[in-house]
Amino acid sequence: MARIELEGVEKRWGAVVGVRDIDLDIADQELVVFLGPSGCGKTTTMRMIAGLEEPTEGEIRMDGELMNGVDARDRDVAMVFQGYALYPNMTIFENIRFPLRMRGVPKAEQTRLVHQAAGMVELGEHLDRKPGVLSGGQRQRAALARAIVRNPSCFLMDEPLSNLDAKLRQAMRVQIKHLQRELKTTTVYVTHDQIEAMTLADRIVIMERGAIQQIGTPDEIYANPSNAFVAGFIGSPPMNLIEGRVSDGMFTAPGIAVAANGIEGDRDLTLGVRPEDCHIGPSDTHLDGAVFAIEPTGDLTYLTIKAGEDLVEVKADRGYRADLDAPEHVAFNLDRLYFFDPESGIRVR
Ligand SMILES: Nc1ncnc2c1ncn2[C@@H]1O[C@H](COP(=O)(O)OP(=O)(O)O)[C@@H](O)[C@H]1O
Numbered sequence: 602m603a604r605i606e607l608e609g610v611e612k613r614w615g616a617v618v619g620v621r622d623i624d625l626d627i628a629d630q631e632l633v634v635f636l637g638p639s640g641c642g643k644t645t646t647m648r649m650i651a652g653l654e655e656p657t658e659g660e661i662r663m664d665g666e667l668m669n670g671v672d673a674r675d676r677d678v679a680m681v682f683q684g685y686a687l688y689p690n691m692t693i694f695e696n697i698r699f700p701l702r703m704r705g706v707p708k709a710e711q712t713r714l715v716h717q718a719a720g721m722v723e724l725g726e727h728l729d730r731k732p733g734v735l736s737g738g739q740r741q742r743a744a745l746a747r748a749i750v751r752n753p754s755c756f757l758m759d760e761p762l763s764n765l766d767a768k769l770r771q772a773m774r775v776q777i778k779h780l781q782r783e784l785k786t787t788t789v790y791v792t793h794d795q796i797e798a799m800t801l802a803d804r805i806v807i808m809e810r811g812a813i814q815q816i817g818t819p820d821e822i823y824a825n826p827s828n829a830f831v832a833g834f835i836g837s838p839p840m841n842l843i844e845g846r847v848s849d850g851m852f853t854a855p856g857i858a859v860a861a862n863g864i865e866g867d868r869d870l871t872l873g874v875r876p877e878d879c880h881i882g883p884s885d886t887h888l889d890g891a892v893f894a895i896e897p898t899g900d901l902t903y904l905t906i907k908a909g910e911d912l913v914e915v916k917a918d919r920g921y922r923a924d925l926d927a928p929e930h931v932a933f934n935l936d937r938l939y940f941f942d943p944e945s946g947i948r949v950r
């Protein structure tokens with residue numbers, strides 16, 4: 602168990618800035634997800650927590666104890682990576698047992714702990730096999746068991762499911778979430794996949810270009826994005842961001858006119874509206890455009906409407922069908938409109 606604190610943490614390599622101004626307080630037993638596009642500094646931050654990189658500035662503490670300068674081996678963390686890093690010549694049993702042997706745990710205890718960890722990831726029947734004959738999902742579960750068997754004070758997982766196909770990823774996600782709740786081990790989980798972040802996290806730390814953009818629960822981040830980057834990164838399809846202008850309390854863009862209550866003056870702004878807050882309707886509409894594409898998914902239909910040069914995503918009923926280029930009208934949910942400064946991206950309302 603561990604609380605993990607990062608204060609003013611920065612990592613530079615010469616002129617290259619990996620991450621900067623990282624302030625983060627991860628509670629004991631919490632599952633925190635670092636989310637952001639490739640290169641935003643997720644792995645760098647995690648490696649500093651693990652002790653594999655030393656911060657250029659700032660402090661890292663675990664349970665109040667300063668970790669700067671403490672060797673990775675002396676930090677009580679277990680890492681799980683995208684590449685499973687299993688030893689190909691060892692059986693799964695030997696792979697999972699490896700960290701226990703390194704620590705000189707008594708033999709009978711080693712065997713008991715390996716069976717317990719393997720049972721938790723439902724790998725008990727494959728212990729005598731080599732990694733090469735197992736599926737990707739089974740190998741990832743072996744890597745998880747090897748982390749679990751150490752009973753560390755925290756798990757650090759860096760894109761552990763990226764090598765798996767979509768269906769398996771979903772199943773493993775559920776396993777990891779269940780295991781983490783059961784073990785109550787503080788966990789930092791890195792991903793670029795916003796669905797993974799939303800579904801797994803107690804709190805999401807959303808990063809871009811080496812800096813934290815927002816920290817919050819999945820619900821907070823979804824309902825209350827602090828800037829256009831966060832708004833456009835979360836959600837599937839993500840929030841529509843439409844550039845236009847507000848004057849006399851009305852937002853307008855080609856094909857779009859909607860009240861912008863509470864916004865004074867005359868200025869360029871970006872309107873944000875989620876696809877589920879767009880409703881097809883003949884009356885009281887805010888957007889007039891033409892059907893650009895229709896994508897049935899089974900439970901609902903993704904409709905893309907072209908208004909001016911903007912492509913606006915709408916979640917329509919499963920039965921919705923229309924001809925290409927047919928005129929279509931959309932009403933926005935007025936309680937769920939967001940406005941952002943087009944230059945800084947900062948949320949205005
Ligand atoms: N050892 C290194 N030397 C120089 N630059 C690095 C090194 N490791 C990472 N970087 C840079 O730091 C930034 C963040 O990288 P990383 O943390 O791996 O991103 P992410 O995991 O979010 O994809 C990137 O621009 C990357 O090129």
Ligand SMILES: [Mg+2]
Nearest residue numbers: 640643644645
């Ligand atoms: Mg990475």
